[in-house]
Amino acid sequence: MLERARILDEGDPLKGFRERFLVPEGVIYLDGNSLGCLPKATPHRLAEVVQGEWGEGLIRSWNSADWITLPQRVGAKIAPLIGAQPHEVIACDSVSVNLYKLISAALPMRPGRKTVLSEPGNFPTDVYMIEGLEKQGLAERRLAPRERLFEALDEDVALLLLTHAHYKTGELFDMVELTRAAHDAGALVLWDLSHSGGALPVDLSDCNADFAVGCGYKYLNGGPGAPAYAFVAGRLQAEVAQPLSGWMGHARPFAFSDDYAPAPGVDRLLCGTPGILGLAALEVGVDLIAEIGVERLHAKSQALSEFFRQCLSESGVELELVSPTDPAQRGSQLSFRHTEAYAICQALIARGVIGDFRDPDILRFGFASAYLRFEDMAEAARHVAEVLETGEWQREEFRQRAAVT
Numbered sequence: 001m002l003e004r005a006r007i008l009d010e011g012d013p014l015k016g017f018r019e020r021f022l023v024p025e026g027v028i029y030l031d032g033n034s035l036g037c038l039p040k041a042t043p044h045r046l047a048e049v050v051q052g053e054w055g056e057g058l059i060r061s062w063n064s065a066d067w068i069t070l071p072q073r074v075g076a077k078i079a080p081l082i083g084a085q086p087h088e089v090i091a092c093d094s095v096s097v098n099l100y101k102l103i104s105a106a107l108p109m110r111p112g113r114k115t116v117l118s119e120p121g122n123f124p125t126d127v128y129m130i131e132g133l134e135k136q137g138l139a140e141r142r143l144a145p146r147e148r149l150f151e152a153l154d155e156d157v158a159l160l161l162l163t164h165a166h167y168k169t170g171e172l173f174d175m176v177e178l179t180r181a182a183h184d185a186g187a188l189v190l191w192d193l194s195h196s197g198g199a200l201p202v203d204l205s206d207c208n209a210d211f212a213v214g215c216g217y218k219y220l221n222g223g224p225g226a227p228a229y230a231f232v233a234g235r236l237q238a239e240v241a242q243p244l245s246g247w248m249g250h251a252r253p254f255a256f257s258d259d260y261a262p263a264p265g266v267d268r269l270l271c272g273t274p275g276i277l278g279l280a281a282l283e284v285g286v287d288l289i290a291e292i293g294v295e296r297l298h299a300k301s302q303a304l305s306e307f308f309r310q311c312l313s314e315s316g317v318e319l320e321l322v323s324p325t326d327p328a329q330r331g332s333q334l335s336f337r338h339t340e341a342y343a344i345c346q347a348l349i350a351r352g353v354i355g356d357f358r359d360p361d362i363l364r365f366g367f368a369s370a371y372l373r374f375e376d377m378a379e380a381a382r383h384v385a386e387v388l389e390t391g392e393w394q395r396e397e398f399r400q401r402a403a404v405t
């Protein structure tokens with residue numbers, strides 16, 4: 001296996017990019033879908049921003065270092081990764097906060113309708129944010145399993161909110177088909193791209209999407225708690241009114257008027273002062289992903305995950321796969337079900353193979369292909385086989401649940 005892996009690595013067109021990231025010695029990192037690795041250029045860029053722009057430039061840097069347009073600039077760089085126009089994306093706040101803004105904006109655009117439709121088991125924050133708006137009396141939450149979504153799209157639905165690649169299983173929705181179905185039913189659509197932006201090709205324009213949000217710290221390698229991004233289709237921007245009417249989303253923030261007037265375009269999604277350090281780090285991650293190219297990253301991640309499955313099978317590992325077997329039907333991850341998934345995950349982490357556990361019984365491996373090698377797949381599969389064979393996961397220390405799993 002290792003020999004075959006090394007041949008594959010030799011022929012890998014992305015092999016040179018691994019050294020652009022800090023991948024700790026002795027670690028096989030299969031969790032880039034949760035927190036991407038650190039680009040080596042980031043510490044230098046942050047030092048520049050902290051020492052030079054903040055330390056020396058102080059308040060002048062809002063203009064001289066162009067801090068004031070950083071949310072737009074980073075948004076415009078994310079745009080081509082998700083099939084959007086530069087003026088349709090802005091980097092700001094967290095995914096959760098952007099969900100709040102966009103769900104709230106969508107509801108009044110469909111007068112007489114209050115239902116926000118999603119699926120049970122969607123990422124928690126997505127369904128919680130709908131619930132919060134329900135408690136305010138502004139929305140009604142409806143959850144329908146994915147095979148029932150089409151019939152659940154009735155005349156009460158104002159907005160369909162779905163996550164493109166499911167965080168647990170990696171299962172993909174057909175964005176074209178569902179967006180069309182929602183539009184046919186008179187509803188708007190909001191796509192959560194947290195597990196697909198920067199990992200696989202997404203084409204918001206092609207599917208005629210209305211709104212989208214996505215995460216900066218997963219496949220975009222923006223660092224822990226990096227700013228998220230939000231997309232509003234150009235054709236809808238003038239109609240969008242979001243409730244977090246902070247001064248940075250004002251048409252003229254520095255006119256200090258008593259009355260709110262939204263900025264034209266996607267800028268109106270801004271609320272408070274943007275976190276410049278976070279945006280500066282995110283920009284480095286986005287530049288690097290754009291340089292490598294999402295098509296190539298996706299092709300390699302499919303090859304890596306298929307090779308990983310092959311190595312597992314050749315090592316005699318029989319784990320129940322909950323992700324689609326067809327790589328075209330899943331995001332850049334493989335998830336397996338095991339009643340002892342938590343302890344197995346901990347035993348693997350102790351060996352330097354970092355994947356993650358998703359309650360209650362999912363062992364999840366992400367394939368952020370910018371910095372992974374086929375050799376890592378062969379080695380990780382060997383560790384999985386050994387952990388299962390030796391039963392070392394049964395050790396007490398691997399059963400203690402940590403605060404963050």
Ligand SMILES: *Cc1c(COP(=O)(O)O)cnc(C)c1O
Binds near residue numbers: 095163192215
């Ligand atoms: C990671 C993730 C989020 C993260 O939301 P934050 O508010 O940025 O913490 C949201 N939605 C999905 C589908 C995710 O995978």
